[in-house]
Every structure is written in C-alpha cells, then in structure tokens.
Amino acid sequence: MNIIVIGFGFIGRGVIEAFLRKAERIRRLDEDFRVVGVSDSRGYVYDSEGLDLKRLIGVDELSQYPSGYCRGGSAEDLIEMEGVDLMVEATPTNVVDGEPGLTFMRRALRRGIHVVTSNKGPLVVAFHELKSLAEEGGCQLLFEGTVAGAIPIFSLVRESLQGDEILRISGILNGTTNYILSRMHFEGTSFEIALKEAQERGITERDPSYDVDGIDAACKVVILANALMNRDVRFEDVERTGIRRVTQEAVSLAKRSNFAIKLVGTIDRRIEVAPKLVPINHPLCVHGTLNAVHIEADLAGEITLVGYGAGRETVSAVLNDVLTVLKSEAKKKG
Ligand SMILES: NC(=O)c1ccc[n+]([C@@H]2O[C@H](COP(=O)([O-])OP(=O)(O)OC[C@H]3O[C@@H](n4cnc5c(N)ncnc54)[C@H](OP(=O)(O)O)[C@@H]3O)[C@@H](O)[C@H]2O)c1
Numbered sequence: 001m002n003i004i005v006i007g008f009g010f011i012g013r014g015v016i017e018a019f020l021r022k023a024e025r026i027r028r029l030d031e032d033f034r035v036v037g038v039s040d041s042r043g044y045v046y047d048s049e050g051l052d053l054k055r056l057i058g059v060d061e062l063s064q065y066p067s068g069y070c071r072g073g074s075a076e077d078l079i080e081m082e083g084v085d086l087m088v089e090a091t092p093t094n095v096v097d098g099e100p101g102l103t104f105m106r107r108a109l110r111r112g113i114h115v116v117t118s119n120k121g122p123l124v125v126a127f128h129e130l131k132s133l134a135e136e137g138g139c140q141l142l143f144e145g146t147v148a149g150a151i152p153i154f155s156l157v158r159e160s161l162q163g164d165e166i167l168r169i170s171g172i173l174n175g176t177t178n179y180i181l182s183r184m185h186f187e188g189t190s191f192e193i194a195l196k197e198a199q200e201r202g203i204t205e206r207d208p209s210y211d212v213d214g215i216d217a218a219c220k221v222v223i224l225a226n227a228l229m230n231r232d233v234r235f236e237d238v239e240r241t242g243i244r245r246v247t248q249e250a251v252s253l254a255k256r257s258n259f260a261i262k263l264v265g266t267i268d269r270r271i272e273v274a275p276k277l278v279p280i281n282h283p284l285c286v287h288g289t290l291n292a293v294h295i296e297a298d299l300a301g302e303i304t305l306v307g308y309g310a311g312r313e314t315v316s317a318v319l320n321d322v323l324t325v326l327k328s329e330a331k332k333k334g
Helices: 010-021 023-029 053-058 075-080 101-110 120-137 153-160 175-187 191-200 215-228 248-256 314-333
Strands: 002-006 034-039 043-046 069-071 086-089 114-117 166-172 259-267 271-279 290-297 301-308
Touching: 002 010, 002 075, 010 023, 010 034, 010 053, 010 314, 023 314, 034 053, 034 075, 043 075, 075 101, 086 101, 086 314, 101 114, 101 120, 114 120, 114 314, 120 215, 153 215, 153 290, 153 301, 166 215, 175 191, 175 248, 175 259, 175 290, 215 259, 215 271, 248 259
Parallel strands: 002 034, 002 086, 086 114
Antiparallel strands: 034 043, 043 069, 166 259, 166 290, 259 271, 290 301
C-alpha cells in the first residue's frame, strides 16, 4: 500500500519512526508497504517508489530531506497523486471548523483513500458526514488516537463488543486537568499553582482554557457519543463546566470522605463534562496524567480501561489503526 502522512510534527514523525521500528511486522501484512509522501504546512516530499524513512526521521525539517522537497506544495496535492491508498492525518486540532484536516479528510475519502487520524477537530465538526463519505468511498475512517490516546476504546468496542449495546460512558478524558486535580488532592496545592506546574511541565495546551474549561474533554465526549452510541451530538450539546472553580477546600473535604474530585465526561441521558465526586476505590479514580474510560454495555456490563491519554503513547493507537487497514486489505486480496 502507498501511504501519505499529513503533518510532520510530534505524531506524524512518531508514526514514521514506528513504521521503521515495526517494519518487519508491517511487511508481514503488506510487503509493498511504502510511505510515498509526507507534508507539513509549507510543502511536501514525494517519491512514488517510497521515501527513505531513516533519512526522513533524521531531518529536523521536512525541507531538509535530501530530495524532492516541493516548497509551497500542499497536502491536497499529495492526496491527488495517483495510487495513494491510505492517509495518516496528524495536523493541529481545530474544533471551530475542523480545518485544515476536514478538507483533507473529505478529499481523501471521496477518492476512496483510507484515513487514519489523531486529529479530533474534523470528527467533532463533521463525524457523520465523514463516516458516510467513508462508506460511499468503500474505505475506512479510523481515529483511535483522537480520544484517550493509547487506550484502545474504539477497537475494543468494534472488535470485542460487537453484540453489545453501549448504554453509558463516563471517562477522565483530559490528562492535564487530571494532573492538576491530583496535585490538589495529594499535595494540597491550589488550582493556580497546580496549573502553573502543569504549564512548566509542558503538558497544557498553549491556551490552557482548552484543558481547564473542559473544551478538550467535551470534544472527546462528542466523538465517543457519535462513534460508540450512534448519537448525533454536536459540541454545543455538551453541558460543560471546567475546573477553575474547584477550590482546595472542596478537594480536601472530598478527600476526607474518601472521594476525589475529577473532571468527568459522561454520556447518558445527559451529555456533560463537569467536576464530579468519584469514590477513591472506583476504577475510574486514576491519578496524574492518566486517563480512564468506563463503559457500561448491555451484555458485558461494566468495563474500565486505563492508560495514557496523550504523548508518544498515542502513536500506538495510530499504528494499530494503520495495521487494521493493512489487515483488512490483505484479507480482501485473499
Ligand atoms: N501530541 C499528542 O500527544 C497528541 C495526542 C493525541 C492527539 N493529538 C492530535 O494529533 C494531531 C497532531 O498533533 P501533534 O502533537 O503532532 O501536532 P504538532 O506537533 O503541532 O504537528 C502538527 C503538524 O501539522 C502540520 N500542519 C499544520 N498545518 C498543515 C497543513 N495545512 N498541511 C499540512 N500539514 C500541516 C505542521 O506543520 P508545520 O510544522 O509546518 O506547522 C506540523 O508538522 C493534533 O490534531 C493533536 O490534537 C496529539
């Protein structure tokens, strides 16, 4: 298969490194696997015979790749190239209009190109449209990396809960706010100091309101509701309260009663993100930057998954989605 990678940042580069590291496993599924194009916001590199991945991860900037850098060229040019089978999309998240990723995904799916993405924006803005385009184009749209990083929530439901109906989901879906609330819980730190610590550790978004006002968690709730519970939920439908008004006194009081205050996203009759009291011995009650997703299914009952919601672990989710596509294509060929 011919792969293009759109976005050569933390995730895009990490995925290419993973392709190299797991080359043997990949080749067992597809001996013709090659990355033919990679783009950033300023241009792209393309080679129909396959790019040299070792060289690619050795450069600081895409433009330093030894041959064929097309300055001013866009990801859309790559999508239009002959013979592209799969696009890994890892451009910045924009939850206002989903761009630039939304345009790239629409274009790719219309051309029958499989899409694997870690970018929430397009899915928050146009989930059902993109799913329909994938169906019409006879291709897959996979997005494990968009919610709870490395936690395989979508593949778990897709593969292992095929007969179940998902009745309710609740989750700690933002590692930054969980870090802040954990510092407040264990160290008695104030919200302001814990936020400053999180910023110093580089784990907040550039605009911290994205984390602390629950915007990021609300986006994930939208994707979970649409993808796993067949709802038609938009960002505005999520009742959202962040953690700015959680005081040290409230956290201490909760702690004395064996609870922790956590920012919880819930999909039930109500769809909301809000600080909640979680019993300290509940499986959802994870600390630090960990995420947790608790699902209630009609046959399986309650299942909780815990893991890292962001960072390099996210590459595992993206790679797994790519391998899922390779496997199903290999099956088709017989
Ligand atoms: N980092 C994580 O831990 C994590 C975890 C889960 C999900 N995600 C999501 O994964 C996506 C990528 O994250 P990241 O951390 O890799 O971001 P990043 O480091 O900021 O990289 C973004 C990349 O996208 C490129 N880009 C921007 N506009 C583009 C355009 N119009 N056409 C082509 N490329 C364009 C940027 O190019 P320039 O360098 O030229 O600007 C850059 O290479 C985001 O949507 C993010 O929310 C990230």
